[in-house]
Amino acid sequence: MAIAENLLSIKESLPENVTLVAVSKTKPVTDLMEAYTAGQRIFGENKIQEMVDKWEQMPKDIEWHMIGHVQTNKVKYMAPFVTLIHGVDSLKLLEEINKQAQKNNRIINCLLQIYIAEEESKFGLDEVELQNLLNSTSFNQMNNIRIVGLMGMATFTDNQNQIKKEFTHLKSIFDTIQKLEPKNCHLNTISMGMSGDYPLAIACGSTMVRIGSSIFGGR
Numbered sequence: 001m002a003i004a005e006n007l008l009s010i011k012e013s014l015p016e017n018v019t020l021v022a023v024s025k026t027k028p029v030t031d032l033m034e035a036y037t038a039g040q041r042i043f044g045e046n047k048i049q050e051m052v053d054k055w056e057q058m059p060k061d062i063e064w065h066m067i068g069h070v071q072t073n074k075v076k077y078m079a080p081f082v083t084l085i086h087g088v089d090s091l092k093l094l095e096e097i098n099k100q101a102q103k104n105n106r107i108i109n110c111l112l113q114i115y116i117a118e119e120e121s122k123f124g125l126d127e128v129e130l131q132n133l134l135n136s137t138s139f140n141q142m143n144n145i146r147i148v149g150l151m152g153m154a155t156f157t158d159n160q161n162q163i164k165k166e167f168t169h170l171k172s173i174f175d176t177i178q179k180l181e182p183k184n185c186h187l188n189t190i191s192m193g194m195s196g197d198y199p200l201a202i203a204c205g206s207t208m209v210r211i212g213s214s215i216f217g218g219r
């Protein structure tokens with residue numbers, strides 16, 4: 001019951017243009033089904049095998065988002081069904097996604113992960129790497145991927161000014177590349193904000209929040 005209540009109260013608090021990804025990593029299918037029954041259709045997982053297992057067991061009108069770091073050799077397992085891959089951070093990974101999407105006769109939507117935090121451990125492209133990727137011949141020749149936006153994770157800190165600065169930075173990068181209208185891009189999504197910082201992310205321009213523990217409880 002708590003899951004449905006948490007979900008509905010968060011949903012109510014979100015502006016209409018903000019999409020909720022219910023982050024269900026490590027949680028059992030019974031928990032996901034509680035959210036499903038309460039109306040949730042978008043779920044986020046960070047491990048490919050776990051996402052595949054849940055996809056096999058659950059209703060087929062669910063949109064599955066891969067929000068974690070993606071290993072190139074595992075792309076093939078999710079290529080038949082994944083709706084959006086949030087953590088794309090290299091041309092090499094994008095080439096593999098394009099190849100597997102082609103095999104499945106699909107166009108797979110992706111977000112490019114941008115490095116905005118002041119933490120060594122976080123993944124993502126910097127602005128120069130982003131421009132190089134968008135300008136590369138290889139990228140421009142891909143036919144089975146579409147970049148629909150950017151994703152970023154703020155530093156894990158209580159310093160609200162720091163987090164705000166990082167989210168604002170991601171929004172400004174998004175605005176810059178949106179104006180350039182690069183090939184293979186249809187930019188409409190900024191994925192930023194988790195349980196601890198999503199109201200601030202929305203205030204800074206987020207259109208997609210990834211919320212786990214505030215819905216399903218701690219992990």
Ligand SMILES: *Cc1c(COP(=O)(O)O)cnc(C)c1O
Pocket residue numbers: 023025046067068153193194195196210211212213214
């Ligand atoms: C786990 C995770 C989340 C959700 O985190 P919560 O703090 O539980 O809301 C969001 N984004 C990514 C990339 C994650 O790995």
